[in-house]
Amino acid sequence: xxxxxxxxxxxSPAMQKVKKLIAQVAKTDAxxxxxxxxxxxxEVVAQCLHEASKRAERAFVPINCGAIPSExxxxxxxxxxxxxxxxxxxxxxxxxxxxxxxxxxLDEIGDMPLAMQVKxxxxxxxxxxxRVGGNSTFQCDVRVIAATHRQLENxxxxxxxxxxxxxxxxxFPIEMPALRERPQDIPELxxxxxxxxxxxxxxxxSLTEAASAALQAYDWPGNVRELxxxxxRLSILFEGGTVDFIDLPSRYQIEATVLAxxxxxxxxxxxxxxxxLNTQEAIAQESASLNVDSAVDWQSGVDLKSYLVEMEVKLIxxxxxxxxxxxxxxxKLLKTNRTTLVEKIRKYELN
Numbered sequence: 228x229x230x231x232x233x234x235x236x237x238x239s240p241a242m243q244k245v246k247k248l249i250a251q252v253a254k255t256d257a258x259x260x261x262x263x264x265x266x267x268x269x270e271v272v273a274q275c276l277h278e279a280s281k282r283a284e285r286a287f288v289p290i291n292c293g294a295i296p297s298e299x300x301x302x303x304x305x306x307x308x309x310x311x312x313x314x315x316x317x318x319x320x321x322x323x324x325x326x327x328x329x330x331x332x333l334d335e336i337g338d339m340p341l342a343m344q345v346k347x348x349x350x351x352x353x354x355x356x357x358r359v360g361g362n363s364t365f366q367c368d369v370r371v372i373a374a375t376h377r378q379l380e381n382x383x384x385x386x387x388x389x390x391x392x393x394x395x396x397x398x399f400p401i402e403m404p405a406l407r408e409r410p411q412d413i414p415e416l417x418x419x420x421x422x423x424x425x426x427x428x429x430x431x432x433s434l435t436e437a438a439s440a441a442l443q444a445y446d447w448p449g450n451v452r453e454l455x456x457x458x459x460r461l462s463i464l465f466e467g468g469t470v471d472f473i474d475l476p477s478r479y480q481i482e483a484t485v486l487a488x489x490x491x492x493x494x495x496x497x498x499x500x501x502x503x504l505n506t507q508e509a510i511a512q513e514s515a516s517l518n519v520d521s522a523v524d525w526q527s528g529v530d531l532k533s534y535l536v537e538m539e540v541k542l543i544x545x546x547x548x549x550x551x552x553x554x555x556x557x558x559k560l561l562k563t564n565r566t567t568l569v570e571k572i573r574k575y576e577l578n
Contacts, residue, residue: 235275236419237412243405247270252399253279258351260336260396261374263403266452267375270334274560277330279484285329290322293338300343305350311360312373323356324367330370336396337377337388338469348392376569385574405565406450407555410443416451417442420458437472439534440451445479446555471558538577544570547577 232246253276257567261269270289277287295303302311306321318371322331333339339347356366365415373396380522382388414434421431433444447453459471472480529534554572558565571577 229427231274234271236416237409238415239404239409239412241409242412245401245403246275248399248401249276249279249411252276254281254546256280256370256452258370258396258398259372260398260400261372261403262377262400263374265376266450267405268402268451269376269403271333272401273330273332273334273372276372277332277370280330280370282329286326287330287332288322289332289334291334293335297340299344300340302347304347305356307356307359308361311358311400315360318358321356321358323350323367324365326369330372333371335375335376336373337379337382341387341389341509344389344392348395349391351392351395376455378564378570381567381570391487406447406454407445413443413454414439415549416454417458422454422461424458424462427449429462431462432465432468432470435469435471438470438475439571442474443473448555501517536575539571540577543571543577 232249235242235246235249259273259276263269273289274287277283277473290303292300300320302315302321304321304323306319306324307315309315309318316337346356350367351371355364356367357364362502365522379388379393379397383390383393383407417434418536426432442454442457448457457476460476461474542555542561546560547554550556550560555565558568
């Protein structure tokens with residue numbers, strides 16, 4: 228089983244839990260929904276699940292539902308017949324047909340248009356589909372794995388995702404942890420990335436303890452994808468050399484001095500506690516202006532939905548202001564997931 232997980236790097240408790248879930252569900256044909264932020268490696272999880280299943284000898288067919296225009300997505304998924312639309316000069320198989328008796332991976336399922344969600348739901352329920360422009364019905368024997376970085380419950384509430392499709396997909400959820408939640412895996416991930424480069428005949432650098440500690444202190448908003456980009460950059464700049472703390476790009480030196488110099492760790496911890504108290508006081512002061520009794524004219528009445536949206540926007544703005552725009556810290560103050568807060572910032576166009 229370790230061979231099957233060779234591309235799923237990490238020995239942290241969070242990753243051990245992911246590997247255990249994969250091993251359990253791989254024995255079945257249950258539909259799997261992989262959740263997690265962008266760049267965490269959801270497709271790697273899907274590939275490992277396929278390779279550990281009884282369908283491993285058949286095709287693994289991925290498709291990014293958010294990268295294909297809505298008018299072409301149906302054809303990509305189910306295929307089309309000759310003459311079905313302008314430019315369809317020959318018949319073409321869709322991804323479901325190519326994945327027959329294998330696995331189809333529907334990445335970014337949260338970005339699928341509502342019209343296509345209805346058609347996908349029918350396929351999942353009846354295990355049948357037709358090509359675009361055709362009358363023949365094809366039987367479907369495909370393992371479905373979906374993934375999204377979005378909070379689908381919020382998407383459902385906002386009317387962007389079908390609740391019935393969500394329950395069809397969410398049979399067996401697997402949560403992929405963000406890289407900041409498993410910093411102890413970073414040295415192992417870098418070793419894996421550098422080994423892949425070495426297999427292509429490239430010389431790779433080594434990192435000092437201070438540099439490694441700095442990377443483990445960083446927040447990694449881009450997750451493993453961002454780490455891969457950094458590994459590529461370092462391998463070019465320091466080919467066969469050594470990377471020290473000062474050699475890292477400035478953004479990765481943040482907070483690293485606390486780890487690099489243990490003599491100031493205690494003082495730094497105290498400073499962080501003081502900063503946390505100051506932040507809480509700041510948001511409390513800003514939130515005081517949201518007093519309901521003074522803000523609402525009860526004689527004229529109030530539009531509850533609009534009022535709640537306005538309150539939510541003000542609270543998010545206050546949290547962002549109190550944390551100087553740090554989304555992760557603001558999410559902690561608001562006691563919500565970072566991805567949920569990012570979605571709301573985009574929804575309300577808060578810059």
